[in-house]
Amino acid sequence: MALYEPDASGLDLGRLVPLEPTTAANGVPPNINNTNPFPLSSEGRYNFLLDESIGQTNSGTTYILVISPPSGNSFSERRILVEMLGVQRNDPLSSVALGYRATSLDGQPIGLDGNTEITRQIEIRDAAYQSITIFEIGVDSVICEADQISIIKSADRSAAQPGDIVVYRLNVKNLSATNIEAITAIDIPPVGFELLEESVSGQVAETSAAIETTVAGDRVRFRAIEPLAPDQVLDIFYAVRITPDALRGSGRNSASLTARRTDNNFRLQDGPSEHRVTLDPGILSDCGTLIGRVFEDKNFDGEQQADEAGIPNAVVFLDDGNRVVTDTDGLFSVQKMLPGQRTGTLDISSLPGYTLAANLYFNERNSLSRLVNLSPGGLVRMNFGVTPTFQEVPES
Numbered sequence: 001m002a003l004y005e006p007d008a009s010g011l012d013l014g015r016l017v018p019l020e021p022t023t024a025a026n027g028v029p030p031n032i033n034n035t036n037p038f039p040l041s042s043e044g045r046y047n048f049l050l051d052e053s054i055g056q057t058n059s060g061t062t063y064i065l066v067i068s069p070p071s072g073n074s075f076s077e078r079r080i081l082v083e084m085l086g087v088q089r090n091d092p093l094s095s096v097a098l099g100y101r102a103t104s105l106d107g108q109p110i111g112l113d114g115n116t117e118i119t120r121q122i123e124i125r126d127a128a129y130q131s132i133t134i135f136e137i138g139v140d141s142v143i144c145e146a147d148q149i150s151i152i153k154s155a156d157r158s159a160a161q162p163g164d165i166v167v168y169r170l171n172v173k174n175l176s177a178t179n180i181e182a183i184t185a186i187d188i189p190p191v192g193f194e195l196l197e198e199s200v201s202g203q204v205a206e207t208s209a210a211i212e213t214t215v216a217g218d219r220v221r222f223r224a225i226e227p228l229a230p231d232q233v234l235d236i237f238y239a240v241r242i243t244p245d246a247l248r249g250s251g252r253n254s255a256s257l258t259a260r261r262t263d264n265n266f267r268l269q270d271g272p273s274e275h276r277v278t279l280d281p282g283i284l285s286d287c288g289t290l291i292g293r294v295f296e297d298k299n300f301d302g303e304q305q306a307d308e309a310g311i312p313n314a315v316v317f318l319d320d321g322n323r324v325v326t327d328t329d330g331l332f333s334v335q336k337m338l339p340g341q342r343t344g345t346l347d348i349s350s351l352p353g354y355t356l357a358a359n360l361y362f363n364e365r366n367s368l369s370r371l372v373n374l375s376p377g378g379l380v381r382m383n384f385g386v387t388p389t390f391q392e393v394p395e396s
Contacts, residue, residue: 001046002037003065010104011081017063020051039065054085057098059086064105079105085121109266137329148176151185151257153273160251161245165196168275170236170255174228180259180268183224185236187255192246195220199239204232211236227262240341242279252276287336288374290382292316294330294346297357297385298307302365304383315350319343326351339376345369345382357385 004016020297022034031047038046044197050056055392061084069075085099099121104110110118140339152171160166168185175182189195195215202209202224208227222236256271281287294314304310310330317323320344324332348356365385371381 001040002066002068003048004066005044006062006064006081010062013064013066017056017312019048022049033265040087042284057084057087059084059099065102078108080110081105084292085119088121091261097121105214136294148261149173149180149257149259149268150175150268151255151271151273153187153253153255153274153275155277157277159278159280160242162192162242162246165239166193166242166277167199167237167239170222170257170273172224172234172236172257173230174230174232174259176261176268177230179227179229179262181227181262182258182260182331183228183234184258185222185255186258187220187222187253188218189220189240189253190246190251191249192243193240193249193253194243196239196241199237201237203235204228209234213238228259239360242277246279247281249279250276251279288335288339288376288380289333289335289345290318290372291331291333292344292382292384293332294326294351294384294386296354297387299355300360300385300387302362302383302385303383304360311351312353313350314386315347316382316384317345317347328394337374339374339378341371342374342380343369343371344382346386348386351386353389354386355389357387359385 003019005014005017007014016036019034019036022028022032024032027033028049029046030041030043030045031049034049036048037200038048040046055061063082065080065082067078067080069077071195077178080101083103085102087099088097088099091357099119101119105114107116109116125386132336133148150173152169154169154171156167157164158239168187170185172185197213197215200211200213200222202211204226212225214221214223220238222238224234224236228234253276254272254274254361256273259268260266260269269339279296294311294316295308297304298308301304310326310328312326312328312330314326314330315323316326316332320337322334324334326332344358347370356366356368368384370382370384372382374380
């Protein structure tokens with residue numbers, strides 16, 4: 001056990017708190033010499049004496065209590081922020097009231113009631129022998145156990161196509177020293193992964209385990225009916241059907257786990273655990289094809305006639321970042337484009353000696369950009385008419 005002053009942030013360790021040394025004549029067991037840090041005895045008790053005369057109990061004074069477990073065990077270090085709330089002298093002056101607030105810095109409880117913050121005021125009649133109990137626990141309790149539950153998500157395949165069935169497994173393990181209950185796994189499947197509820201099953205040590213399934217929006221909740229003993233493993237199996245909508249998603253889903261200890265009702269959690277399925281469109285695809293031409297528009301109608309030649313090496317920038325260049329006939333095409341509203345912009349600087357041809361019939365085409373609606377699996381055209389900078393006279 002060690003008592004530190006906070007650093008400038010107020011949450012990390014500064015220097016060790018200097019304590020007034022004591023002897024067997026004026027010290028308090030077990031820390032007779034008031035040393036800091038202090039190694040715990042087999043009884044697990046410790047104490048530090050604070051000196052009011054140098055302001056160690058003044059209101060606003062803070063300390064960080066550090067519990068460092070011995071090496072070679074499963075316990076993790078604990079840090080607790082202790083803030084003094086000041087001393088209030090009572091009448092008669094034979095007693096004082098000291099207030100303090102203890103706050104967990106790691107989110108784990110600091111009492112068997114599960115609280116992460118404790119605020120108390122105690123009456124002290126003999127400061128040399130009356131202790132302030134911040135918390136009192138057994139070393140095998142949840143307070144210092146590092147890992148108490150775990151969840152691992154896996155599947156029977158790493159790649160799938162629309163129409164395939166993927167079987168997932170949620171591997172839940174009780175790593176604590178007591179039974180856990182209210183075991184709930186929250187799974188968030190990706191777009192286009194359809195749960196087959198009749199496929200849900202549970203298994204503990206090759207014995208069937210009842211699983212309650214609830215679907216709410218984009219979340220699936222699996223709840224185990226029976227508690228899980230220490231070191232037992234619960235496997236939750238379920239299947240999903242891959243729909244064509246999955247091609248618009250990432251194929252990555254995640255699962256998180258919550259549970260409750262039966263000895264002290266502490267809430268436990270782990271995750272999220274992720275698994276990604278690579279999606280192959282197979283024979284299904286809703287992508288479309290974009291075709292277009294950059295041509296010399298002699299009559300300024302926006303449409304290409306037989307005597308209007310295509311312009312090679314023209315550059316068109318698409319909204320998805322692609323850059324396409326026209327061929328010798330002024331043609332360009334892009335396959336496997338996502339459906340929806342797509343835009344393209346003509347880079348007029350790629351056509352020295354040409355400028356955009358004014359359209360005499362459609363005002364929306366008097367722009368270097370074009371907007372088209374590409375339907376799923378469809379074909380759409382995007383043309384750009386240009387004219388030499390000396391401006392030809394429109395044909396009558």
